[in-house]
Amino acid sequence: MTFDLAQALRDAVERTDEPVDPTALPGTTPVGASVGRLVARVRRRRVARNTARGVVGVGAAGALALVGTQVVGGRGAGDLRDAAASAADGAAVACGEPVSVVAETDPDLRLARSLVTAESPLWSGTAVQADSSDLGRLEGRTLDVYAIGHPSDAVTAAATASAVTAPAGSTTTYTVAADPGVEGLAVVVARDGLVVSASDAATTAVADSTVQLADVSAGTVTTAVGLSVPLVSCATDGGGEALPAGDYTAYVVDPGTGAASSPYRLRLLPHDDEQLADLPSGFPTDVPVVDGTLLRSEQVNGTTWTLVVQVAGTDGLTRATRLLDGADAFFPASGGDTDEFTTYLDQAAVTVRESVTAAGAPTLTYRVTQP
């Protein structure tokens, strides 16, 4: 007699005789959280998404131009401070205040644009990329960045316990764990020394993105958490205005201690329509392509399109990811290559690769395959 595993799995999921948990707290649902808590999380996520997307489209681009004129072009830093200070103050750091008086510098607080993969015969893992004080040139108005800070005592203890078993020759070992010690970190953006944007950590931490780094030889542990920070002015009943183009400085701040990192440079480029208007005839209409200069397009075998688009910012790949957000999932290319991803739409597989031309201009190569 054989065992029907598929049917057994279906029965296991759809069983109706599950006993009631007598230890469940009042208000707890079958998924382990109250509906009210879930609704609150959904609302926060929607706010973050809306503010990040608020600059998409012709109308929003016009509004952005207006903001740029009012805040930067015509009135200068003093009015920028007034504008920021008049916004609702729900952030950990006071908007409109000089950065120098709101925080002390903590060298252990850092920002990193990406984490890199390291390989050796004994181990592989993730490490913080070499320090850089430049966060790049962004066309979009979302800063995707890793905040690095002090892990909580519990995480430190767990990391240390696992690290002691590392084999001779390895210097670092890694694990992944939720860590409120860094997931509460906030990013603050300043212009001309004044805070103009302050994130709410609860809405910016990317779920399940915490990486813990334990250095066996040095006996130290640090933790990094991925943040997706909307670059909007401090207002916040759901949304300030997208920050205008210009040069800014960003800091990661520990709301618990008030300490901040040293400054990181951030240049925001003018922000136009997010989607490329001059797509070649016949290109699938359900595949959004980031705005830029179309360098090359070709179709092969009637099923595969290749487009090369030159973009101005260093955030082309993340902008492409957001435009394709309607897709169900993003799959990083094999081997941990963070310069490329593939996703699957209803009628096409889309691979996007970020590279740089010989002249140093960033480009995105789209490969779209239809069945």
Next chain:
Amino acid sequence: MADWEEVLDDLVHERGPALVRYAALLTGSTRDAEDLVQDALVRTFAQGRPLRDTAAAEAYVRRAVFTVFLDGYRRRRLWTEVRHLLARDDALDGHDQSASDRLDVQAALATLRPRLRACVVLRYYDDLTVPEIARQLGLSDGTVKRYLSDAIGALEAVLGPVPAPADLHTVTLLPTGSRR
């Protein structure tokens, strides 16, 4: 209360247990499954889709459970691939308990290493083909086949013979020799 909030409320209470049990097949832990379902619910309803009935919403959430699980799987993969070189895998700690005492499929699944368990669920519950599983998990076809073989071997020791699932794309041979 907004429409989506009512749908969320209904979905959590009516289908929450089934969603958690599905997620538990992947995670091997009810606690992790609850977290996974919560994240999937938040991700789905934060998209702003016009979700007006629980059946449609459940389909999206079930897909999101799968996606969130895979996202976490990929992040953990680098570590889990080498962790056995550094320390004993926690997931194997339950192996000393006699699996033969557990005739329950969930208990049998729980004895598998996470990557093997994921392959089994994707193959036998989600009806994915080997190439599809390989693509989703970022593995080669051969590795997935080996994982499935190892997993089924372990499950058969507890559950008895487990036949291979029918291929999703069955080719029917007709007497004329043509195919359809």
